[in-house]
Amino acid sequence: MATRQELLNAREQLHIAIHAAEEWQDSYKASPITFADLLRLEAALETAAGEYLHELADRAPSYVDWSRLPEPIKADAGPVANNDDPVWKQEQILLTAAVIDIITDLVATGAVAGETLYGIPIGYSTLEFASLDEAIMQAARKHTAQMVSNVSETTRKLIRESVAKSIALGENADFATVRLMNVIDNPIRAQLIAQTEPVNAYQTGLKHYALQTGAKEKTWDGLSAACQICSPLIGKTLPIGDLFVLANGREIDRPAGHPRCRCSLIYIY
Numbered sequence: 001m002a003t004r005q006e007l008l009n010a011r012e013q014l015h016i017a018i019h020a021a022e023e024w025q026d027s028y029k030a031s032p033i034t035f036a037d038l039l040r041l042e043a044a045l046e047t048a049a050g051e052y053l054h055e056l057a058d059r060a061p062s063y064v065d066w067s068r069l070p071e072p073i074k075a076d077a078g079p080v081a082n083n084d085d086p087v088w089k090q091e092q093i094l095l096t097a098a099v100i101d102i103i104t105d106l107v108a109t110g111a112v113a114g115e116t117l118y119g120i121p122i123g124y125s126t127l128e129f130a131s132l133d134e135a136i137m138q139a140a141r142k143h144t145a146q147m148v149s150n151v152s153e154t155t156r157k158l159i160r161e162s163v164a165k166s167i168a169l170g171e172n173a174d175f176a177t178v179r180l181m182n183v184i185d186n187p188i189r190a191q192l193i194a195q196t197e198p199v200n201a202y203q204t205g206l207k208h209y210a211l212q213t214g215a216k217e218k219t220w221d222g223l224s225a226a227c228q229i230c231s232p233l234i235g236k237t238l239p240i241g242d243l244f245v246l247a248n249g250r251e252i253d254r255p256a257g258h259p260r261c262r263c264s265l266i267y268i269y
């Protein structure tokens, strides 16, 4: 029988093929080498996030004081470990360790793609070389910290909701534990993380390249079939330091505009 690792490897290959066929904005595909890197890293991120959640499912029940059920769930107290509990810090360390190298390579891939797209040399002709750049590593750390903080906030919310549901249904601790583990071990959530963060990280690297090489403006590059949130921005040009305003009012300096966004930016020199 295949091991979990063999199954994960097979799934990664399948996902590279599936995601390559998605509607990526053309500039992502302009360099076949960086596009291949992007897809490979996206698949690796999905595996890393999925494995983290799979293992978290075993730990999550210990973050609930089951003896206090059916005491109601409150925002930062009640049967679920509160927001200041050291267990969440530990979870953030584990998730950071699982994803930081992949995120760093994604940021570096964006910078390498910049060199390929715009042809102004900065010395990032390979992923390895760009990964060693201190500014890129710093951007990757910042990016990872933000992503990890969002994921752990969602995790706490999911745990509270699951326990609240068990209380509402009058479940005993055994049933409630099974419910909680199923909620946490969710490959769809890993997929959502992996289909949003690579665009964020890649665009961070591309922006870094554009700033380093003196770009002056940026144009939103999206697909006409893109979602309603991004479509009003397509073709809009702004000074490089300005923010785009999404249809939902959120201000961003670059894609991703929303989960699963595949938009890009074209920099103007």
Ligand SMILES: [Zn+2]
Pocket: 222, 226, 227, 230, 255, 256, 257, 258, 261, 262, 263
């Ligand atoms: Zn978009």
